[in-house]
Amino acid sequence: MCGIVGYVGDKEAAPVLIKGLKRLEYRGYDSAGIAVLGRAGLEIRKSKGALKKLEERIAGELGEGALDGSMGIGHTRWATHGEPSDINSHPHTDVSGKIAVVHNGIIENHAKLKSRLIEHGADFRSETDTEVIAHLINFYYEGDILQAVIRAMKRLEGSYALGIICGNNPDRIIAVRKESPLVVGTGKGENLIASDVPALLEYTRDVYYLDDREIAVLYRDRIEFYNEEGERRLKESHHIKWDAAAAEKSGYEHFMIKEIHEQPKALRDTLRARIKTGDTNINLEEIGFDASWAKMERVIIAACGTAWHAGVIGKYAFEKFARVHTEAEIASEYRYRNPIFNPKDIFLIISQSGETADTLAAMRLAKKGGARIIAITNVVGSTLAREADLVMYTLAGPEIAVASTKAFTTQLMCIYLISLQLGRLRETIGDTELTDHIEALKRLPEQAERILSEKENIQRFASLQFNKSKVFYMGRLFDYAASLESALKLKEISYTHSEAFAAGELKHGPIALVDDTTLVTALCTQPALFDKMGSNIKEVKARFAATAVITYEDVDYFDKTADQVFRIPRTLDSLSPILTVIPCQLYAYYCSVLRGLDPDKPRNLAKSVTVE
Ligand code: F6R
Numbered sequence: 001m002c003g004i005v006g007y008v009g010d011k012e013a014a015p016v017l018i019k020g021l022k023r024l025e026y027r028g029y030d031s032a033g034i035a036v037l038g039r040a041g042l043e044i045r046k047s048k049g050a051l052k053k054l055e056e057r058i059a060g061e062l063g064e065g066a067l068d069g070s071m072g073i074g075h076t077r078w079a080t081h082g083e084p085s086d087i088n089s090h091p092h093t094d095v096s097g098k099i100a101v102v103h104n105g106i107i108e109n110h111a112k113l114k115s116r117l118i119e120h121g122a123d124f125r126s127e128t129d130t131e132v133i134a135h136l137i138n139f140y141y142e143g144d145i146l147q148a149v150i151r152a153m154k155r156l157e158g159s160y161a162l163g164i165i166c167g168n169n170p171d172r173i174i175a176v177r178k179e180s181p182l183v184v185g186t187g188k189g190e191n192l193i194a195s196d197v198p199a200l201l202e203y204t205r206d207v208y209y210l211d212d213r214e215i216a217v218l219y220r221d222r223i224e225f226y227n228e229e230g231e232r233r234l235k236e237s238h239h240i241k242w243d244a245a246a247a248e249k250s251g252y253e254h255f256m257i258k259e260i261h262e263q264p265k266a267l268r269d270t271l272r273a274r275i276k277t278g279d280t281n282i283n284l285e286e287i288g289f290d291a292s293w294a295k296m297e298r299v300i301i302a303a304c305g306t307a308w309h310a311g312v313i314g315k316y317a318f319e320k321f322a323r324v325h326t327e328a329e330i331a332s333e334y335r336y337r338n339p340i341f342n343p344k345d346i347f348l349i350i351s352q353s354g355e356t357a358d359t360l361a362a363m364r365l366a367k368k369g370g371a372r373i374i375a376i377t378n379v380v381g382s383t384l385a386r387e388a389d390l391v392m393y394t395l396a397g398p399e400i401a402v403a404s405t406k407a408f409t410t411q412l413m414c415i416y417l418i419s420l421q422l423g424r425l426r427e428t429i430g431d432t433e434l435t436d437h438i439e440a441l442k443r444l445p446e447q448a449e450r451i452l453s454e455k456e457n458i459q460r461f462a463s464l465q466f467n468k469s470k471v472f473y474m475g476r477l478f479d480y481a482a483s484l485e486s487a488l489k490l491k492e493i494s495y496t497h498s499e500a501f502a503a504g505e506l507k508h509g510p511i512a513l514v515d516d517t518t519l520v521t522a523l524c525t526q527p528a529l530f531d532k533m534g535s536n537i538k539e540v541k542a543r544f545a546a547t548a549v550i551t552y553e554d555v556d557y558f559d560k561t562a563d564q565v566f567r568i569p570r571t572l573d574s575l576s577p578i579l580t581v582i583p584c585q586l587y588a589y590y591c592s593v594l595r596g597l598d599p600d601k602p603r604n605l606a607k608s609v610t611v612e
Contacts (some may be wrong), residue, residue: 002610003076004182005199006163006173008220009190013038014067017074018055020192020199023247025051026255026400027195028582028606030084034058035091038069040130040165042100046089047055051076058142066298070220072195073163073173075102077272078132078606081110082127092131095123098167099145101137103130104195105159105180106611109308133162136173140400145169146217149176149229150230153213159611161355163193175216180610181334181355181382182221184208184216185339186237191218196608197240198247198398205240209381238381246397256401256599260384260585261452267578268407268445269395270413280438282421288372288390289418294371294425296346299326302334302362304609305349306404309485310350310376310411313577316478317415320574321437332358332612334365341369348374348418351530352407353608354382354398363387376414378407392418401600402607403493408485409448409578416575421459440572444579451582458583461564462590465546468519471496472545474503474536475523482523482577486584493599503536522583524551524558525568525576539563550580 003024007016032054033046043066043322045053052231061067075090091100107113110129115137118124122135129219133152140151145166159179165172175182185192185200185207193216194200196205208223210216215226225233249334252258274283299318301311311328318326331338331349335358347366351359354377362388363384367373375388378396385391394410420437423429429437465471471490473483483500490498499508503522514520520540524533538561549558553567588605592599 002078002195002242003029003199004073004102004104004161004163004193004195006073006175006193007190008071008171008173008218008219009187009221010061010070011190012068013070013072014058014062016213017072018051019202020194021051021074021076024195026075026401026402026600026607028078028601029573030079031077031086031089032075033089033091034072036067036069037165037167037170038067038070040066040068041558042093042098042165043067043101044091044093046086046091048084048086049087057506061541071165071170071173073100073102073165073547080106080571080611081129087195088126088128090130092126092134093126093433094134095121096138099134099137099141100165101130101134102163103133104161104179104610107156107160108158109156110539112222114342133160137164137387141166141174144300145172145174146215146226147230149174149215150226150228153228157236171219173218175218177210177214178212179383180355180362181608182210183381186223191220191223193218198400201240201247206237207240208235208237209386211386212383219489236530239597242397247400251338251371253256254401254589254600256403256405256589259399260582260589262397263406263582264445264449264452266394266396266410267413267448269447270410271417273395274319274417275438276441276514278598280440282417282424284392284417284421287423291425292344293372293422295344297324297344298342299324299346299348300366300371301326301348301350302329302331302359302366304331304356304358306349306408306485306488307352307359307411309481309488310408310415311348312481312484313346313412313478314350314415314419316481316572317419318422321419321429322426324422329362331356331362335361341366341371345371346374347371348376349384349388350376350411351384352378352394352404352411354379354384355608355610357610357612360384372416376411378410401601402602403489404603409581412578413441420552437572437575440575444571444575447571447579449583450569451579457566458586461548461589462587463592466494466517466591466594468517468546469497470513470518471498472514472520473498473500473523474506474520475504476529476532477526478574479523479525479580480575482580482584485581486521486523489585489588491589492605493602494595494597495603496591503533506539511539511543514540514543514545518545519548520545521548522562523551523580524549524555525580526573532558534558534561550583582591
C-alpha cells in the first residue's frame with residue numbers, strides 16, 4: 001500500500017528510483033511519480049496508471065539534460081484521499097515548489113491543517129491529505145529543512161512515512177516515519193530509503209529500521225538519526241541475509257506460483273530453526289518462551305485476513321494441545337470493542353508484514369491492558385517485531401504476491417510449535433502425543449512437495465471449473481478454518497464469488513444459495529466427522545452442485561459421493577490445514593490465470609494494509 005523510495009549518491013537518481021518503485025509494485029498502486037533534484041532544480045514527473053507509463057514519459061527526457069540529478073524521491077500511490085489522477089499522484093510540493101514530499105499513511109487532521117494553511121496563503125492543487133505536509137513544512141521553513149520537518153511533525157496527526165527533499169538544502173533527503181514502514185539503506189557513497197527491503201537490495205544489504213517518530217537525514221556519504229526533539233541518536237544497522245534472488249520470479253510466471261512452490265522449503269526452515277535435525281524437543285527458550293508462559297490463563301489471537309485464518313486454526317490448536325481458553329479475534333473489530341484484559345492473557349499477534357494498521361492497534365491496546373505479547377511475523381525489524389515482548393519469525397523469505405501463501409503455512413507452523421510447547425509446559429499433552437505431533441510436523445515439508453508434484457490434477461480441474469459463478473468451501477473444525485482461507489484465496493485473485501461455511505451451518509442458511517452453477521469443495525480430514533461430511537456433500541449434490549473433496553490418500557469414503565476427489569498425504573488431523581490449503585491455493589491461482597487475470601496484482605488490493 002503506497003511505496004516510497006529515495007536515493008542520494010553518485011548515480012543518476014531517476015533510473016534508480018524507477019527500479020526501486022518496480023520492486024515495490026507488489027504493494028499495490030494506481031499512480032506513480034518521482035522528484036529529482038539536479039542542475040535544473042527540483043523536477044517532478046508523475047502519472048496515473050502503471051509505472052510503465054511514467055517510465056515511458058521520462059525515457060525520452062533522460063540524457064537530454066532533464067531529470068539529471070543524483071538525488072531524488074519516488075512514490076507509488078494507492079488512492080485514499082482523492083481519485084487516482086496525475087495531479088493527486090506524489091510527490092507533492094509547497095507553494096514555492098522547493099519542497100517535495102512523498103507519503104505513505106493518512107494525515108487525519110489534514111482538513112483542519114488545510115484551512116489554516118490556506119489562510120496563510122497556501123494554494124492547494126490536489127485533493128490529497130499529503131499536500132498539507134509540503135505546505136506545512138514550507139510554513140515552518142527558515143533555512144533548515146530538518147528543523148522545519150521537526151516542527152511540522154508536531155502538528156501532524158495520523159500515520160506517515162515520509163521522504164522529503166528541498167531545493168535549498170540540495171545535499172540531503174529527510175526520512176521520517178510514524179506507524180508506517182520505512183527502511184533506510186546504507187551503501188558505499190550512496191544512501192537510500194524504501195518502504196521495503198527488496199527495493200534496496202541491488203545497492204546494499206545494510207539497513208536501518210526507523211523507530212516511530214525517528215528521523216533520518218541521508219547525505220551521499222553519511223546518515224544522521226534524530227529523535228522528534230532534534231537530538232542526535234545512534235543506531236545499529238542490520239545485515240539482510242536473504243538473497244536478492246528471493247525477491248525475483250526465478251523463471252516462474254508469477255510470484256504467487258513461485259511462493260506456493262517455496263512452501264516446502266519455508267516450512268522446513270521455520271521448523272528447523274526450532275527443532276534441530278534428529279531432535280524431538282521444541283526449542284523456544286532462545287526466543288524467550290520459557291516456563292513463565294505456562295502460568296498464563298487465556299490466549300487471545302488477533303490478526304487480519306489470511307493471518308486471522310491462521311489464528312482460527314491457532315484457537316483450535318491451543319485449546320487442543322494446551323487446554324487453554326483461546327479466542328481468535330479480527331483485529332479491526334477487536335480494537336473498537338472495549339475488550340476485557342487480564343494480566344494473565346497471552347496476546348498472540350500474527351502478521352506477515354508486521355505493519356498492518358489494525359493489527360498493530362490491537363496489539364497496542366492489549367499491551368496497555370497489561371497482556372504479554374507474542375508476535376508471529378515474517379519481517380525482521382517490522383513495527384510488530386519491535387513492539388512485541390517476544391517474536392517468532394516465519395522463515396518464509398520475502399512474500400511479494402499480494403495473495404499470501406507461504407506466509408500462511410509458516411504462520412501455522414509457528415502456531416503448532418508454540419501451542420505444542422505450551423501444552424508440554426502446562427502438562428496437558430502426553431509425551432507420546434507430543435512426539436507424534438513433532439514427527440508429523442517434520443514430515444509436512446516433504447508431504448507438501450508431493451502435493452505440488454501433482455499440481456497438474458488441480459490445473460486440469462480448474463480448466464473445467466474456472467467459470468463457475470459460485471464456489472463454496474466447507475469443512476468442520478480444522479477443515480472449516482482451512483476453508484476460510486481457501487475461499488479468500490479464490491475470491492481475491494479470481495474475483496469469483498466464494499465463501500466458506502462450517503459444514504454444520506449449511507442447513508441453517510447457505511444451502512439456499514446452492515444450485516447447478518455452484519461448485520462446493522469439501523475439506524475432509526477429520527475422520528470422526530466423515531459421516532457428517534458425507535451427508536453434507538449429498539445435500540449439495542441433491543441441489544445440482546458440482547462437488548469436490550480433499551481428503552487423505554488412504555481414504556476412499558468419498559469416492560462414490562463426490563464428483564472429484566483430490567488426495568493429500570496422511571497427517572495428524574490437527575495439522576491437516578498446512579496440506580489441505582495447498583491444492584486450494586493452486587486452484588485459486590489457476591482460475592485467476594485461466595480468467596486472464598494477474599494473480600500477483602489483484603484489483604483493489606494492497607500487500608501491506610498500513611492504513612485503516
Ligand atoms: C490475503 C492477504 C491478506 C493479509 C492481511 C493481513 O491473501 O494477504 O488478507 O493476510 O491483509 O496482512 P498481514 O499478515 O501483513 O498483517
